[in-house]
Amino acid sequence: MVEFAAVTKRLKDHGIQPSAQRVAVAAWVLQTSDHPSADQVFAAVRPSQAMLSRATVYNTLHLLVEKGLLRQLTIAGGRVVFDPKLEPHHHFVDDDSGEVSDLPLETFRLTPEMPVTGIDIREVEVVVRGRRQR
Amino acid sequence: MVEFAAVTKRLKDHGIQPSAQRVAVAAWVLQTSDHPSADQVFAAVRPSQAMLSRATVYNTLHLLVEKGLLRQLTIAGGRVVFDPKLEPHHHFVDDDSGEVSDLPLETFRLTPEMPVTGIDIREVEVVVRGRRQR
DNA sequence: GTTATTGCAAAGGCTTTGCATTACG
DNA sequence: CGTAATGCAAAGCCTTTGCAATAAC
Numbered sequence: 001m002v003e004f005a006a007v008t009k010r011l012k013d014h015g016i017q018p019s020a021q022r023v024a025v026a027a028w029v030l031q032t033s034d035h036p037s038a039d040q041v042f043a044a045v046r047p048s049q050a051m052l053s054r055a056t057v058y059n060t061l062h063l064l065v066e067k068g069l070l071r072q073l074t075i076a077g078g079r080v081v082f083d084p085k086l087e088p089h090h091h092f093v094d095d096d097s098g099e100v101s102d103l104p105l106e107t108f109r110l111t112p113e114m115p116v117t118g119i120d121i122r123e124v125e126v127v128v129r130g131r132r133q134r
Numbered sequence: 135m136v137e138f139a140a141v142t143k144r145l146k147d148h149g150i151q152p153s154a155q156r157v158a159v160a161a162w163v164l165q166t167s168d169h170p171s172a173d174q175v176f177a178a179v180r181p182s183q184a185m186l187s188r189a190t191v192y193n194t195l196h197l198l199v200e201k202g203l204l205r206q207l208t209i210a211g212g213r214v215v216f217d218p219k220l221e222p223h224h225h226f227v228d229d230d231s232g233e234v235s236d237l238p239l240e241t242f243r244l245t246p247e248m249p250v251t252g253i254d255i256r257e258v259e260v261v262v263r264g265r266r267q268r
Numbered sequence: 269g270t271t272a273t274t275g276c277a278a279a280g281g282c283t284t285t286g287c288a289t290t291a292c293g
Numbered sequence: 294c295g296t297a298a299t300g301c302a303a304a305g306c307c308t309t310t311g312c313a314a315t316a317a318c
Binding site for chain 4: 017019020037038039054055058080
């Protein structure tokens with residue numbers, strides 16, 4: 001069960017005019033612990049929102065990213081996925097299944113020991129590829 | 135001027151059967167200091183190798199990656215580029231121009247202080263996004 | 269009423285695929 | 294000869310675009 005009222009407020013607070021479609025998309029994607037692709041978002045929200053087109057999903061996702069409610073990740077292989085977890089953290093991609101999972105920030109400490117000059121760093125993305133041991 | 139003989143030998147050493155197209159592609163992509171996309175490789179090699187199709191370029195690039203002569207990177211925005219520099223290092227993507235450049239490994243020290251368990255790490259990709267200062 | 273949002277379908281990149289042709293061992 | 298590599302064009306994703314219809318202010 002998702003609180004649409006809370007989502008609506010959150011959208012407004014971030015300067016996004018709510019609409020049935022936007023609230024439905026946001027309510028789902030902002031609470032998932034998964035790392036869905038645009039199409040997975042569409043597939044997940046469609047059943048409860050028959051009036052929803054792919055274009056609107058892309059539209060809404062980009063809007064959420066632009067307004068800072070969602071992060072867009074680029075995973076090995078060129079896949080683009082979305083991540084509602086805003087706190088800095090890293091990612092692990094299972095080469096076998098393609099699944100994406102979070103790695104806590106402390107797993108790797110990025111210590112600038114050689115100062116990076118001439119660059120305004122906006123974001124550091126760390127993607128670990130490998131295999132789950134069994 | 136590129137030494138085709140050396141490239142040919144290198145391909146053979148890595149179990150790749152040389153051909154005119156493969157040597158031409160490899161000779162260019164393995165010596166560039168850039169981070170070209172598949173299409174940029176095609177555009178660069180085509181003039182000196184009229185008998186070259188896009189399919190063969192993709193084919194050859196994937197072969198080089200598979201055999202460990204080339205690395206495939208996934209850059210912010212879902213772009214896939216290739217990097218002949220095999221030594222571990224990081225990458226910087228200029229948000230303005232989209233250009234990719236290398237960052238020395240020492241720029242960031244990745245210190246596993248919380249041991250990563252249950253995972254066979256194959257590769258750690260660090261991509262820094264931001265802007266060049268002027 | 270005027271502006272913003274949406275759906276639809278078409279168009280656009282980029283990459284892969286299938287198959288006949290050509291080159292190689 | 295038999296196998297491997299290539300070219301070509303078509304097909305496949307995924308994503309964006311244009312425009313008319315709809316809904317919101």
